[in-house]
Amino acid sequence: MxxxxxxxxGFSASLACAQQQFGQLEGEFRxxxxxxxxxxxxxxxxxxxxxxxxxxGWKSVAYGVVVSADGYLVTKASEIxxxxxxxxxxxxxxxxxxxxxxxxxxxxxxLLKVDGEELPLVEWAEAEPVHGTWVVSNGSTTRRDRxxxxxxxxxxxxxxxxxxxxxxxxxxxxxxxxxxxxxxxxVHEGSGADEAGLESGDIILKADGIEVKSMEDLQEVLGRxxxxxxxxxxxxxxxxxxxxxxxxxxxxxxxxxxxxRNDAMSGRVSQRRSNFPRVLQTDLPLSVRSVGGPLxxxxxxxxxxxxxxxxxxxxxxxxxxxxxxxxxxxxxxVQGEExxxxxxxxxxxxxx
Amino acid sequence: MGCLFSGLGVEVAIPGTYFASVKMMKPxxxxxxxxGRSAILCTLLFAVFSVGSRAGEKEGDRPYFNQxxxxxxIRDLKRIxxxxxxxxPRSRSATVSIDLGGGSGSGVIxxxxxxxxxxxxxxxxxxxxxxVIMEDGTKHKATSQGLVAATDAAMVKIDxxxxxxxVELDGKDTASLGDWVYxxxxxxxxxxxxxxxxxxxxxxxxxxxxxxxDCNLIGGDSGGPLFDMNGRLIGIHSRVGASLExxxxxxxxxxxTNWDEMLRNAFIGEGPxxxxxxxxxxxxxxxxxxxxxxxLKAVGEETPAGTAGLKEGDAIVELNGEKIxxxxxxxxxxxxxxxxxxxxxxxLRDDEEMEIEVExxxx
Numbered sequence: 001m002x003x004x005x006x007x008x009x010g011f012s013a014s015l016a017c018a019q020q021q022f023g024q025l026e027g028e029f030r031x032x033x034x035x036x037x038x039x040x041x042x043x044x045x046x047x048x049x050x051x052x053x054x055x056x057g058w059k060s061v062a063y064g065v066v067v068s069a070d071g072y073l074v075t076k077a078s079e080i081x082x083x084x085x086x087x088x089x090x091x092x093x094x095x096x097x098x099x100x101x102x103x104x105x106x107x108x109x110x111l112l113k114v115d116g117e118e119l120p121l122v123e124w125a126e127a128e129p130v131h132g133t134w135v136v137s138n139g140s141t142t143r144r145d146r147x148x149x150x151x152x153x154x155x156x157x158x159x160x161x162x163x164x165x166x167x168x169x170x171x172x173x174x175x176x177x178x179x180x181x182x183x184x185x186x187v188h189e190g191s192g193a194d195e196a197g198l199e200s201g202d203i204i205l206k207a208d209g210i211e212v213k214s215m216e217d218l219q220e221v222l223g224r225x226x227x228x229x230x231x232x233x234x235x236x237x238x239x240x241x242x243x244x245x246x247x248x249x250x251x252x253x254x255x256x257x258x259x260x261r262n263d264a265m266s267g268r269v270s271q272r273r274s275n276f277p278r279v280l281q282t283d284l285p286l287s288v289r290s291v292g293g294p295l296x297x298x299x300x301x302x303x304x305x306x307x308x309x310x311x312x313x314x315x316x317x318x319x320x321x322x323x324x325x326x327x328x329x330x331x332x333x334v335q336g337e338e339x340x341x342x343x344x345x346x347x348x349x350x351x352x
Numbered sequence: 353m354g355c356l357f358s359g360l361g362v363e364v365a366i367p368g369t370y371f372a373s374v375k376m377m378k379p380x381x382x383x384x385x386x387x388g389r390s391a392i393l394c395t396l397l398f399a400v401f402s403v404g405s406r407a408g409e410k411e412g413d414r415p416y417f418n419q420x421x422x423x424x425x426i427r428d429l430k431r432i433x434x435x436x437x438x439x440x441p442r443s444r445s446a447t448v449s450i451d452l453g454g455g456s457g458s459g460v461i462x463x464x465x466x467x468x469x470x471x472x473x474x475x476x477x478x479x480x481x482x483x484v485i486m487e488d489g490t491k492h493k494a495t496s497q498g499l500v501a502a503t504d505a506a507m508v509k510i511d512x513x514x515x516x517x518x519v520e521l522d523g524k525d526t527a528s529l530g531d532w533v534y535x536x537x538x539x540x541x542x543x544x545x546x547x548x549x550x551x552x553x554x555x556x557x558x559x560x561x562x563x564x565x566d567c568n569l570i571g572g573d574s575g576g577p578l579f580d581m582n583g584r585l586i587g588i589h590s591r592v593g594a595s596l597e598x599x600x601x602x603x604x605x606x607x608x609t610n611w612d613e614m615l616r617n618a619f620i621g622e623g624p625x626x627x628x629x630x631x632x633x634x635x636x637x638x639x640x641x642x643x644x645x646x647x648l649k650a651v652g653e654e655t656p657a658g659t660a661g662l663k664e665g666d667a668i669v670e671l672n673g674e675k676i677x678x679x680x681x682x683x684x685x686x687x688x689x690x691x692x693x694x695x696x697x698x699x700l701r702d703d704e705e706m707e708i709e710v711e712x713x714x715x
Contacts, residue, residue: 152436265570
């Protein structure tokens with residue numbers, strides 16, 4: 001009895017001290033605290049109805065945006081491509097039959113189809129949000145309820161990653177001084193180039209029959225390819241010309257991104273977090289497994305789709321304007337191929 | 353705990369003691385846990401105390417949403433958004449990236465003439481040269497002024513005369529726990545396409561020399577500004593903890609307290625955020641000369657003296673025009689200088705009078 005009383009006095013004394021020096025705001029009242037989220041309830045209801053939870057077995061691995069009443073939805077492709085036992089939940093309905101209809105590696109978006117009926121769709125925002133606009137997205141979920149994460153638009157919408165092709169041969173190239181063409185400096189282990197037996201010193205002449213004289217020429221050919229596609233390379237080794245067939249792999253699976261000090265303070269980030277033609281930037285504190293869902297404004301209108309957790313203070317989303325084009329292209333594959341035929345500059349093209 | 357001063361993938365040279373000392377300053381997650389329930393009490397008492405004591409000053413421009421425990425509905429949220437978007441353009445125009453070659457931090461202009469507040473671990477010392485970059489990419493040369501080494505406060509001044517966009521300070525230090533705030537900074541270094549990044553949050557912890565917000569910061573944000581929803585400066589970003597909600601800022605009051613001294617280029621206090629340069633160093637051994645002055649007994653190779661061409665046997669009779677009495681006097685004069693200072697020495701070599709300029713080094 002006595003000791004607990006003493007304990008209590010000790011506790012109060014330290015409390016008084018804490019008040020003066022360390023006033024602090026309890027977790028539920030912070031930006032992403034339970035009490036703060038309550039004000040966003042009308043927007044949460046939109047997520048409840050029109051966002052999808054993607055499961056791999058029992059675990060939720062990503063969110064999705066419902067884009068048609070009969071069950072088409074889009075999500076982040078690279079978060080689901082190794083998932084077995086994929087299932088989808090919209091509101092409280094669980095769909096166990098899921099078809100991956102199409103994907104675009106340029107944007108890392110997959111189109112899925114479930115047998116839905118009269119699913120409520122997100123409403124697209126007309127204008128692009130400006131800096132400081134509140135944004136709301138999926139944060140976590142139970143079987144019954146979606147929960148929010150909130151933040152704001154943080155920076156200018158822009159291209160990230162210099163527009164490099166998302167697939168690579170797996171070589172480091174240099175300009176050959178004698179011929180002026182591209183020669184292989186280094187072949188990266190486990191890459192398509194490695195498996196095809198390319199060697200340092202090989203000079204690249206043609207890719208799929210098209211003459212290649214510069215990094216830009218090669219980028220243009222690669223820009224039209226998907227992971228798993230094959231590319232026929234004509235190379236010159238010594239005095240001999242040879243044809244080699246190279247499997248193209250995803251850039252991030254061959255070239256590990258350089259880890260910066262900022263990455264060290266960021267926790268887990270999306271494996272594919274760069275190399276998008278155009279993104280919105282928010283300060284949403286999303287986890288790797290909570291991207292893929294809709295990005296909503298205070299009206300509950302959809303201003304984009306979360307596509308990557310980039311670092312401690314940056315989350316990227318595909319803007320609605322581009323997202324709607326992507327959806328249209330994925331639902332109509334013929335148009336999709338034309339859409340991919342874009343020429344992009346390249347700032348750092350030595351790794352191809 | 354991370355240091356917010358950063359380069360793009362480049363390791364930044366920061367004195368080794370920095371990390372060690374900062375580690376000790378990390379708020380302990382354990383103690384926060386223990387406070388758990390009691391902290392609700394703290395919050396309430398603190399709010400009553402602070403509102404009560406300053407009510408007179410705050411009435412009027414204190415946003416109504418800061419008086420609520422949390423925003424209650426979409427309308428409250430929109431008022432926060434409106435306030436933020438109204439003050440953001442000016443805050444952005446005054447927020448700069450500070451480029452030091454090997455790495456970069458951020459800062460904010462607080463006077464029309466180009467006075468910048470930043471973190472001491474960004475400016476790195478007094479009298480250092482750096483480049484500041486405005487959001488539109490315009491570059492200006494700048495020089496660091498005074499700093500407070502113990503709390504991470506520092507000033508930098510743009511060299512060129514001009515009229516610069518600037519922000520107002522929260523001069524009466526009215527920021528209170530729970531206030532809605534926003535942070536700006538050039539995360540990871542200057543990126544023109546991206547521009548300055550803005551993050552929203554609340555003041556989640558207040559102490560005399562540090563305030564915490566849940567505005568997420570990262571390397572490169574160091575020295576950047578934290579604003580209240582009227583666009584007044586309330587703090588400068590300093591460091592982060594492991595949790596996303598541990599983002600620490602130097603309160604503006606710390607700058608106000610040391611303002612005049614910092615303007616006079618004072619190096620206030622000691623570490624951990626920046627270490628004072630050692631005493632100035634010339635690199636000679638001397639003996640007293642009968643007629644006054646000193647004679648060089650030895651000149652170190654690759655020392656400031658050696659580089660400047662001083663030779664054994666030279667007699668030094670004046671330093672910056674002041675007659676040297678003896679070795680003790682000479683040594684005291686050198687130690688008064690700072691590394692990087694240039695001193696003029698009048699010497700006698702083979703009875704010929706010469707003047708040699710030497711840039712003092714660091715031992």
